[in-house]
Amino acid sequence: MALQAIKYETGSLQLLDQRLLPFDSIYLDVPTPQIAWIHIKDMVVRGAPAIGVTGALALAVDLTNNKSRGSSFSSVQEAVSYIFETLDYLVTSRPTAVNLADSALKLKAVTNEAASKQGSTAVSVVEAVVAAAETFLEADIAANRAMGAYGAKALLEASQAAGKGLGSGRLRVLTHCNTGSLATAGFGTALGVIRALHEQGKLEHAFCTETRPYNQGARLTAFELLHDGLPSTLICDSAAASLMGSGQVDAVVVGADRVVANGDSANKIGTYALSILASYHKVPFFIAAPSTTLDPGLQNGSQIVIEQRPSEEMTHFRGQRVVKEGVQVWNPSFDVAPAALITGIITEKGLIHKQPGDASEFAVRDFMLQNGLLTAEASVSGKEEASTTSSQLKRDFLQLFTETVHAYILQIPMLQQLVGPVSTASTWKVREVGDGNINFVYIVEGPAGSLCIKQSLPFVRCVGDSWPLTQDRSRIEVQGLVEAAKHAPRHTPKVHHFDSKNAIIVMQYLAPPFIILRRGLIEGKVYNSFAEHITEYMACTLFNTSTFKLDADSYRANVVKYVNSEMCLLTEKVIFAEPYIKASNNRYSPQIEDQVQQLQHDAQAKVAISILKDKFMHQTEALLHGDLHTGSIMVTESETYVIDPEFGFYGPIAFDVAKIVGELLLTLFASYGQEMATPEISRKQQQVWILSTITTIWNSFVSKFQKLWSSTGLTGDSYPIAVHGPDAPAGSSSLQACQQAYFERLFQDVLGFAGAIMIRRIVGISHVADIDEIADVQARVSCERRALAFGKVLLIQILQQSIQSIEALISEAENAANN
Ligand code: ADP
Numbered sequence: 080m081a082l083q084a085i086k087y088e089t090g091s092l093q094l095l096d097q098r099l100l101p102f103d104s105i106y107l108d109v110p111t112p113q114i115a116w117i118h119i120k121d122m123v124v125r126g127a128p129a130i131g132v133t134g135a136l137a138l139a140v141d142l143t144n145n146k147s148r149g150s151s152f153s154s155v156q157e158a159v160s161y162i163f164e165t166l167d168y169l170v171t172s173r174p175t176a177v178n179l180a181d182s183a184l185k186l187k188a189v190t191n192e193a194a195s196k197q198g199s200t201a202v203s204v205v206e207a208v209v210a211a212a213e214t215f216l217e218a219d220i221a222a223n224r225a226m227g228a229y230g231a232k233a234l235l236e237a238s239q240a241a242g243k244g245l246g247s248g249r250l251r252v253l254t255h256c257n258t259g260s261l262a263t264a265g266f267g268t269a270l271g272v273i274r275a276l277h278e279q280g281k282l283e284h285a286f287c288t289e290t291r292p293y294n295q296g297a298r299l300t301a302f303e304l305l306h307d308g309l310p311s312t313l314i315c316d317s318a319a320a321s322l323m324g325s326g327q328v329d330a331v332v333v334g335a336d337r338v339v340a341n342g343d344s345a346n347k348i349g350t351y352a353l354s355i356l357a358s359y360h361k362v363p364f365f366i367a368a369p370s371t372t373l374d375p376g377l378q379n380g381s382q383i384v385i386e387q388r389p390s391e392e393m394t395h396f397r398g399q400r401v402v403k404e405g406v407q408v409w410n411p412s413f414d415v416a417p418a419a420l421i422t423g424i425i426t427e428k429g430l431i432h433k434q435p436g437d438a439s440e441f442a443v444r445d446f447m448l449q450n451g452l453l454t455a456e457a458s459v460s461g462k463e464e465a466s467t468t469s470s471q472l473k474r475d476f477l478q479l480f481t482e483t484v485h486a487y488i489l490q491i492p493m494l495q496q497l498v499g500p501v502s503t504a505s506t507w508k509v510r511e512v513g514d515g516n517i518n519f520v521y522i523v524e525g526p527a528g529s530l531c532i533k534q535s536l537p538f539v540r541c542v543g544d545s546w547p548l549t550q551d552r553s554r555i556e557v558q559g560l561v562e563a564a565k566h567a568p569r570h571t572p573k574v575h576h577f578d579s580k581n582a583i584i585v586m587q588y589l590a591p592p593f594i595i596l597r598r599g600l601i602e603g604k605v606y607n608s609f610a611e612h613i614t615e616y617m618a619c620t621l622f623n624t625s626t627f628k629l630d631a632d633s634y635r636a637n638v639v640k641y642v643n644s645e646m647c648l649l650t651e652k653v654i655f656a657e658p659y660i661k662a663s664n665n666r667y668s669p670q671i672e673d674q675v676q677q678l679q680h681d682a683q684a685k686v687a688i689s690i691l692k693d694k695f696m697h698q699t700e701a702l703l704h705g706d707l708h709t710g711s712i713m714v715t716e717s718e719t720y721v722i723d724p725e726f727g728f729y730g731p732i733a734f735d736v737a738k739i740v741g742e743l744l745l746t747l748f749a750s751y752g753q754e755m756a757t758p759e760i761s762r763k764q765q766q767v768w769i770l771s772t773i774t775t776i777w778n779s780f781v782s783k784f785q786k787l788w789s790s791t792g793l794t795g796d797s798y799p800i801a802v803h804g805p806d807a808p809a810g811s812s813s814l815q816a817c818q819q820a821y822f823e824r825l826f827q828d829v830l831g832f833a834g835a836i837m838i839r840r841i842v843g844i845s846h847v848a849d850i851d852e853i854a855d856v857q858a859r860v861s862c863e864r865r866a867l868a869f870g871k872v873l874l875i876q877i878l879q880q881s882i883q884s885i886e887a888l889i890s891e892a893e894n895a896a897n898n
């Protein structure tokens with residue numbers, strides 16, 4: 080029995096948690112649509128058409144168990160409403176997944192039909208829906224099995240014709256990447272072909288490549304082969320030539336993400352190399368792909384846009400850097416096997432043949448016409464896979480690469496002039512510097528000047544396309560930069576150009592000696608104008624975008640303009656939820672497990688973080704930067720710029736202030752950690768500087784904010800002049816009282832949020848280099864323990880309010896970091 084990612088029996092659904100492979104194989108129970116929703120969202124189940132099948136089966140299980148197969152509904156109408164609502168809800172787990180939406184539509188049609196039958200009952204409607212859901216699972220596996228059967232036959236024939244194979248007629252087959260049960264509802268595509276050969280007693284041996292750099296072959300395919308007991312061997316990608324050269328491969332079969340009109344096939348990087356090797360060694364080379372991956376809209380493979388994968392896949396191993404910083408990386412996710420080197424293309428509808436009399440091209444269109452694929456509705460099975468891959472490959476936006484940045488700038492005369500005359504274009508230097516986790520950043524330098532170009536792709540850079548993320552963040556970022564430039568022009572890079580279609584921002588390049596503040600601090604430096612600059616930035620941007628300054632109408636229009644739901648969801652997840660639960664994203668040193676356990680079982684901490692999350696979600700006070708940590712600030716001795724406001728939204732003012740305070744506190748704790756490992760005089764000076772900087776930041780922020788509040792004529796609608804102005808009944812004394820109450824509350828909120836920031840950086844997914852880079856493990860762990868403990872002290876301030884002044888905070892922080 081092949082490994083199945085989805086196990087289903089009426090009344091019980093289980094999903095294999097693919098993220099854990101190959102370390103473990105854990106099936107998770109899915110008793111309700113709510114649990115299915117979370118698993119789809121969290122990528123426990125992924126790949127097509129597994130998602131569509133999961134949604135349908137989760138409903139079937141729910142109806143069977145929780146609704147007693149329909150007998151708990153009091154009427155047909157109640158059953159119909161429930162089914163429709165549940166389906167609509169399930170679709171929101173991955174709104175872009177066409178396959179899931181398709182499953183939902185089909186089940187709704189089945190529901191309607193069953194309900195309109197004469198004599199229908201809630202039970203009969205539910206039974207029809209459960210039966211239909213079960214057919215989705217069967218249909219997907221059946222399609223894969225058909226592909227397996229066609230493929231096994233084709234491989235056997237072609238190998239024999241090429242004089243390959245053993246005397247027994249058994250084949251040794253090489254595959255690449257993962258195309259098995261873990262990508263489908265079961266059996267697999269290319270791996271399905273290998274399984275079919277095995278079932279027929281025709282498989283001598285299966286070889287799978289590691290599939291660098293993400294190792295899907297090593298993690299998933301090798302696991303599946305072992306699990307199913309197929310004779311198999313894992314090889315390095317680079318060992319394929321030797322393996323073929325030594326006569327140990329009779330056929331190659333791989334999957335495809337996209338097959339275009341002439342048969343050129345895009346697939347995981349390394350496929351092209353295998354096709355060349357196979358051709359040289361006269362080994363038949365097959366593509367196995369569902370018919371939904373056929374794309375006759377493109378003539379040949381050169382028209383396929385290939386995306387880059389995050390460079391961290393090569394420079395890091397499980398979060399640890401293993402390649403020296405500064406090394407350039409080229410990491411394309413796919414390549415294209417040319418039709419001329421492909422022996423045959425296997426689909427669930429049969430084998431696609433070459434054009435008559437032309438061995439260099441396949442007759443993809445003819446095949447599709449013959450099989451009714453060009454006009455017919457795509458089947459449920461596999462449709463989502465096609466749509467996902469086309470979003471990966473056929474993009475309607477231009478993705479920049481170091482090599483294509485020149486051409487992009489040359490298209491826009493205004494930008495070209497900023498870099499240099501067209502005739503000098505070949506001398507322009509382009510490099511990618513994105514050290515952030517999320518986006519790509521290119522620097523272009525030419526004789527006339529330089530530019531910084533930032534592009535947001537539809538996923539999180541450091542994770543890849545398994546973590547989709549809205550490109551709308553680029554709009555938020557550019558709006559945020561433009562807005563901040565109105566209020567704090569000395570601290571905001573100038574925006575030269577925004578290309579909304581391609582999510583590209585072209586802005587002022589902050590050349591060295593500008594350095595990311597975090598980097599400078601790690602090197603032990605101090606920046607004496609920083610506190611004044613950052614408080615000017617915060618006070619001006621926050622005050623001027625709130626109802627302290629704005630009338631209610633403009634404020635509300637702004638709140639809408641800055642709705643940034645996906646980025647807020649990310650913050651809500653990684654700061655306000657995951658550190659307090661056992662979450663797979665969490666990452667912390669094993670030595671502090673006891674302390675993390677304590678935190679996660681601490682009711683007070685949970686109450687505090689919930690109060691803070693509530694404030695984060697409901698206090699739409701001002702346009703925040705949203706991610707104001709020391710990695711979002713670039714400094715020199717005399718200047719300070721704030722970059723990267725892509726998390727901008729209307730939220731609590733305290734959150735921005737707290738990010739900077741919390742991050743500086745982490746730097747303080749790290750500085751003591753560094754000192755513990757290597758005592759240096761500069762660290763001592765830095766500690767003093769950090770403490771006094773935090774004090775100045777608070778005092779100076781309050782005084783600047785208060786000054787704006789008192790001096791801008793009370794134009795805003797929350798504290799209007801009519802109520803608090805000098806001519807109002809109570810004179811300006813009411814204003815003073817309001818200000819005092821406001822800053823007292825703000826202070827407590829800042830402490831609470833700062834605590835949450837410290838905790839997430841020790842326990843959650845995203846850490847700070849200040850601490851992570853402390854080389855001495857003991858020093859680092861001790862620093863993490865202290866920072867986590869102090870983070871909790873600050874967090875619960877929101878309940879206890881025992882720290883009442885900035886001086887008290889500083890003295891507590893100094894003690895906690897040092898002892
Ligand atoms: P992300 O959103 O991915 O975190 P950032 O906006 O933080 O990206 O930029 C990543 C890196 O690119 C920064 O750490 C910095 O080194 C560099 N960078 C970004 N903007 C500029 C700029 N305007 N001038 C110079 N370097 C920049």
Ligand code: MG
Nearest residue numbers: 515517723725
């Ligand atoms: Mg960012």
